[in-house]
Amino acid sequence: MKKEIKSTISCFRLLIEHTQKGYEPSPEHILKRMLIPLCAHFHKILESGTKNDAWEIVEGFSQECKRLRKHS
Amino acid sequence: MQLMEELDKKSKNGQRGKRYKIMKGKASKKTTRSAVVVEGLAELMNRLTLEEKCELVRIMNWSELDRLREEAESILHRTRLGDPKVYVERTDEGLNFEAPPEKVSKFLEELVRYLSPKKIEIYLMRDGGFEELSFPLKEFMNYLGVSQEIIANHYAMIDFDSYTLISGGGGCLSLTLLGVANEVVREIAEQFLGICGYPYKFSKDEFSAIVWTDKLEVKE
Numbered sequence: 337m338k339k340e341i342k343s344t345i346s347c348f349r350l351l352i353e354h355t356q357k358g359y360e361p362s363p364e365h366i367l368k369r370m371l372i373p374l375c376a377h378f379h380k381i382l383e384s385g386t387k388n389d390a391w392e393i394v395e396g397f398s399q400e401c402k403r404l405r406k407h408s
Numbered sequence: 409m410q411l412m413e414e415l416d417k418k419s420k421n422g423q424r425g426k427r428y429k430i431m432k433g434k435a436s437k438k439t440t441r442s443a444v445v446v447e448g449l450a451e452l453m454n455r456l457t458l459e460e461k462c463e464l465v466r467i468m469n470w471s472e473l474d475r476l477r478e479e480a481e482s483i484l485h486r487t488r489l490g491d492p493k494v495y496v497e498r499t500d501e502g503l504n505f506e507a508p509p510e511k512v513s514k515f516l517e518e519l520v521r522y523l524s525p526k527k528i529e530i531y532l533m534r535d536g537g538f539e540e541l542s543f544p545l546k547e548f549m550n551y552l553g554v555s556q557e558i559i560a561n562h563y564a565m566i567d568f569d570s571y572t573l574i575s576g577g578g579g580c581l582s583l584t585l586l587g588v589a590n591e592v593v594r595e596i597a598e599q600f601l602g603i604c605g606y607p608y609k610f611s612k613d614e615f616s617a618i619v620w621t622d623k624l625e626v627k628e
Binding site for chain 1: 488489490491492495497499500504529531533536538540563565572574576577578580582616618627
């Protein structure tokens with residue numbers, strides 16, 4: 337798997353993991369440590385990725401969503 | 409209706425504005441909207457006059473309102489808000505950390521000792537772009553020595569062979585350790601706490617530990 341794809345999915349996972357913690361992280365933390373990097377990954381995919389890359393990312397996100405459903 | 413008129417009258421006299429100010433003062437950056445609601449509810453119940461309370465119970469049951477407040481307060485106390493100084497938690501796939509940024513480099517040094525990877529690959533976000541770096545173990549240690557600030561403060565995905573560490577920067581870390589023995593996972597978590605200045609030995613496989621100010625709170 338390409339680094340940019342793996343990293344985008346991992347970034348999304350990091351965001352999900354923060355919803356499972358025993359405390360509520362600050363909005364600043366979510367923004368700076370997860371959302372801004374996630375947006376930068378999207379930008380890179382749009383700029384230099386392929387449609388297949390985008391599809392792989394959506395599939396990866398979907399796998400993470402399945403895991404999230406198990407917990408909720 | 410009478411209660412609303414009364415509240416409206418107080419609002420015009422500036423009393424309601426004063427209440428809002430008090431609530432607003434309590435609502436720090438670390439307070440969420442739900443916390444403000446709980447505080448507001450508690451404050452409303454404390455401040456109502458006997459007449460107002462009588463008026464309110466015509467519309468709703470007072471004990472029900474009181475139970476609601478207690479429940480909301482207990483949820484609020486269970487859910488701590490904000491960003492801890494130190495945090496480690498066992499997850500389905502590995503470990504999750506929050507570390508002081510200056511401790512990240514030292515922790516990575518210790519981590520490679522446990523994982524003994526042959527190759528380390530870094531996918532780093534810096535200056536709005538991404539960089540790919542690759543090192544054999546020895547060179548990675550040298551890189552850590554000179555690039556502590558970069559690793560501690562920027563988003564990075566670090567692959568230690570088949571294990572992956574995600575760093576959101578600022579000490580926010582998530583490590584996947586699939587296939588690693590529970591004992592080793594525990595040791596890594598203990599090592600992390602030791603580096604952060606809070607040595608502790610976990611006795612169970614499921615655990616979390618948190619430091620808000622200076623006291624280590626452990627759940628096993």
